[in-house]
Amino acid sequence: MSVHALTDSWTMTRRELARWQRQPVQLAVGLVFPVMLLLMFGYLVGGGRGVAGDYRDYLIPGMLALTMAFGLEGTMIAVTQDLDKGVIDRFRSMPMANGAVLVGRSAADMLQSVLTLLVLIAVGAALGWRPGGGPAALLGALGLLLLFRFAMLWIGIHLALVAGRPELVQAVQILVWPVGFLSNAFATPGSMPGWLGTAVEWNPLSHTATAVRHLFGVPGAESGHVGWAFLWPLALLAVFFPLAVRRFARLSR
């Protein structure tokens, strides 16, 4: 490990920020997409099955969690592009801290996720939605959402290092979307056929969504999910963080 770990990580984070500055449109599209999903499900598709009360109170926490899950794709695309362009080879041939490439990636993706969450919440507020529970609950909810995103991030890095090429990202997208929609983001598991409902209840995304609903005071969201919304991401991190780090070190095999 080198003494430059912090400065190198910061330099790598700034690299990502510079890319945003260069491509504001891309950044904006990334922010607008979840907003569109929210509007689509909130107004076009209409109320979710099995949801009592105001559908927006149910949907917005679900959308926040779903957006964090879809972040996996963005992480994967960025990492595979770097691998494909050979720029990671240049980083690895330089006397920089080994982990800085991955730390920079995480920092930038987490920053983008914070931005996305704030935009979604602002759009919700503009539509008249008000989260209950006060500022502490809001911070707690953001914390759980970002913890979930952090787990998705390391799954994304690991999958990107395994896949290696941008073409293979599409294959993963085909998997991410069903997992995203096989959750309680839009509708309650009780409204689904037995086995599907069970899968949806197990989905970590469902736990995070329900925990956020609980913190926001949505009726019917049980407090027990807050614990699961902690444990699931930590368990995923315990598996995928070391796998990704090992995979990165093994680029030299």
Add this chain to the structure above:
Amino acid sequence: MADAAITVEGAEKRYGAKKALDGLDLTVARGTVHGVLGPNGAGKTTLVRVLSTLLRPDAGRIRVAGHDVVREAYAVRLRIGLLGQHAALDEELGGRQNLELFGRLHHLGARRARARADELLERFGLAGTGRKAVRQYSGGMRRRLDLAASLITEPEVLFLDEPTTGLDPRGRAEVWNSVRSLVGAGTTVLLTTQYLEEADQLADRISVVDAGRVIADGTADELKAATGGDRIDVVLRDADRLDAAVALLPLTGITVDADRRLLSAPVTDRMEALSAVVRALEQAGIQAEDVALRRPTLDEVFLHLTGDDTRMKEAA
């Protein structure tokens, strides 16, 4: 050699059952340009990746700039520059941003990184393009920026993996000039190429590599001499007579390039061969446009060494 910038002894690297490096030995003296010449799949990129600490060898003792590439990878990285086979740049950032980024990662500090970026852009004729995204660069510009990025800290040893593959003649000339200007600065350069002309133009010494090992080593002149010296070229006026000429000329080892109506063969006694050829053609009534004696090209040296004549016919 005590004063070697690169020593490779018995380097081995396998991918599954495939031996990409199969007991490769190499020594490069400080301050020289060394060409590693070989066809696609010879193991050139694998060698460069091992030398630049990107890939762990399975076996072998490999030192670069006085340090072991496996046990002292960090020390090696402080002293090398790498120009990979494919551009290793951030396509979305501008040229200056790329160089600044790499400068900071070399721990130059913000101010020196910026100054160094400007200096390199100037030196590689990219001064006016520093703000443009690399994505919009031409192939030649991109390669020069890539080269500039590998020179941020004036490395002791520079690796160039097929620096001009895929470039048009102008881009190639640009890169060649840049490489030549480095040599004066005392940098040791290891350059891989499939172009014999490139090795001949740039390298002090050449190692010919095939199937993961060095099959010949020397200066361009030594390699040429090793393949038996002079050759005779005969260009016919009429392509239809090529077969007839091959049958009747008093030469062995004739190669034919039909498009150029050219016959070529090695000779031992220059003058005797020349007069014999002219006499034979005259007697058979075959008209020649040109008959000339010459030294072998590096292409012929290479084909001779790898013992694969089919490659030349494909290339022709």
